Amino acid sequence: MxxxxxxxxxxxxxxxxxxxxxxxxxxxxxxxxxxxxxxxxxxxxxxxxxxxxxxxxxSSKQVYYLSIEFLLGRxxxxxxxxxxxxxxxxxxxxxxxxxxxxxxxxEADAGLGNGGLGRLAACFLDSLASLNLPGHGCGIRYKHGLFDQKIVDGYQVELPEQWLRHGNVWEVRKEDLAIEVNFWGRVEVSNEGGRLVFRHTDSEKVTAVPYDMPVIGYGTKTVNTLRLWSAEPSKTFPKHKSVMQYKRETEAISEFLYPDDAHDEGKILRLKQQYFLVAASVGSIVRAHRRQYGNLSNLHKHVAIHVNDTHPVLAIPELMRVLLDEEGMSWEDAWEITTNTVSYTNHTTLSEALEKWPIHIFQPLLPRIYMIVEEINERFCRGLWNKYPGEWKRIEDMAIIAHGLVKMAHLAVVGSYRVNGVAKLHSEILKKREMKQFYEVFPQKFNNKTNGITHRRWLLKANPQLASLITEAIGARWIQRPETLLDLTSYASDRSFQRALAKVKQQRKAILAKRIYEQTGIAVDESSIFDVQVKRLHAYKRQLLNVLHIMYLYNRLKEDSSFSIYPRTFIFGAKASPGYYYAKRIIKLINSLAEKVNHDPQTNEQLKVIFLENYRVSLAEDIFPAADISEQISTASKEASGTGNMKFMMNGAITIGTMDGANIEIFEEVGKENIFIFGLTAEEVLNYYQNGGYRSHEYYHHDRRIKQVVDQLVNGFFPDAHDHFEPIYDSLLMQNDEYFVLRDFADYAETQEKISEVYQDREKWMEMSAINIAHSGHFSSDRTIQEYANEIWDIHSLI
Structure with missing residues (x-):
């Protein structure tokens, strides 16, 4: 057809x-x-x-990639x-x-993710299929996803994300493959023939119905599967609940991504989601394996289960439950299979993101799973005691269950055969600091797999103008062999190529400028520097540093008539988690600043601030190709990797960033002359955290620029905000600026001046841009996935 x-x-x-x-x-x-x-x-x-x-x-070995998010886009x-x-x-x-x-x-963007975690999973699926590797995704079919972001009077307002309103043409409902998932109830233990038998009784059953979506490889016949689970009422209704209450609670499991967990009710729902995902996925994997091989004794030879962050870590005790209670294996045999089947990617060094579940929630909700986790913990601690006799503190620190909490990252490390970080620096920090004690016990488990992005979506699809220029220069083989983008280095100093590259960038800036005008009513200067920071809004990502610098530029333009800057358009896009009130204040600050700057005739020809609401994949596809500058300014040691930095680089933007996450590897690829680095190093940041010595007040009092912009947060400079920015002011001074915004301000401002100078040397700038594009092939998810396939999963091409 x-x-x-x-x-x-x-x-x-x-x-x-x-x-x-x-x-x-x-x-x-x-x-x-x-x-x-x-x-x-x-x-x-x-x-x-x-x-x-x-x-x-x-009989190929298959990998099943379990993730709470898959940010697919259109x-x-x-x-x-x-x-x-x-x-x-x-x-x-x-x-x-x-x-x-x-x-x-x-087409609606599929509402199945939030940020980098979910987009990484989507890129990985694309690469698995395009490399003909047998790999499938397992996730939840959220009815509403995260939320649709509206900006009202500068404030973020959350609306339900109705991505399924008109159905999903790509999915196939497979009701015949539904799995029953059990919550609550109690565990009965009996001795049958000298063997303990565990039965989960009086449970509340939920039916997990799979919806399969095809994952189509590029230029190949391979079509893998993303299986998404929808929570539906079971035919077996619980006796102690009304039909309506049971129905509501059941459907809530797959209704929203990341329900608010400020209270126990939200925590229970999140934990339900996580167990629902793994119980359905493991049940499906096991059923397929039994059908082909008869039993589960060789499961680890034919199946790799990969858990993307801590959300799906309950796959470890769930697989143990299946092997022990359904298959009748001994603990030792079940543990041998489980710990050779499951691998784990850690995505963070932030302690609040390393999930810990209160026992008083975990145990009643998942009684059999809790018993298994307790046994894993008991055996693990016993082994530690034999290895480190008398070191109670070490055992306490490493325990999976301690102080009334179940520690999911600890369970992930103990129960998996490989643990990887997502950039060289991040993996080293895990080994030397965050998981140092685990690394000492399991050094063979730890490795690095630097993240990647699919160049097919983020260059070939998102930027066809640039893709055509590249193909014209070096041929089309880069589409399937992205490392050959390096051939572009020979064109970096070619004047005609530079002119063509500049023309493409201008075309893309015009497309984004049109979209900005349609969304905001603000006309931006298409010849200005497009300086872009788009990512999840979090204090460590330091959108605040960017904002304070813009405030400083505005102040100088207002106060000094002889001062001018090369015109800049600062573009932001970000969602703040609904319960993260500090982040939502930063969004209001950006919008209050935009209102002031954009309507001031004294400054608006040189300075514009744009906040694009509802940042998502389809919007990002217009933003990345248009960017001149990529803001990657997280506090060093805090960003595990980043993937936005790779998307910007691939589209010819130049990075201004700290030596953090994958910025370091971009620096190593392109060389110090093709990236703008500033700020504290990870070692300096970690030294401050460990030994103290940082006093934000000193920077506030000794730098007039800093004092002025910080004071403006609370002195009426923003008349529409009242006292809304006091928590930001307090975070910088009263709470001693946890993310070193004031410490890095001067270096950041100086680096931005340097950017303005270099940008005006158009030949130099376009050469830098071409070099970044040429070296971006290293950051293709094809490279990342091939490393996972070879070094973690042991899977091979089907063709």
């Missing part, structure tokens, strides 16, 4: 009329989108079936691109008077 445009048009028109019972002339854009989506899904169905058959026939465009049929579809639709881009715009 996609072999040529005439055949495509014929099938498209016939299918549309059959599906909707109306003439083509009466159809809506949404009708056209659903028709095209169904055609694509039907087109790949045979490859989807054959991929699974090929894997079974070869799928129509990337699927057409990966299948190589976009051109036929675009031309055929054009002859019917339909704009393919308009159809793509009608």
């Amino acid at each position: 996609f072999s040529n445009k005439e055949e495509f048009k014929m099938v498209f028109l016939r299918r549309l009329e059959m599906m909707y019972g109306k003439r083509f002339e009466e159809s809506t854009v949404r009708d056209q989108y659903h028709t095209l989506g169904n055609m694509v899904r039907e087109y790949i169905s045979q490859d989807w079936i054959r991929t699974n058959e090929r894997s079974r026939a070869k 799928l129509l465009g990337s699927n057409l691109l990966n299948l190589g049929i976009r051109d036929v579809v675009e031309k055929g639709l054009k002859e019917l008077g339909i704009d393919l881009e308009e159809i793509e715009e009608s």
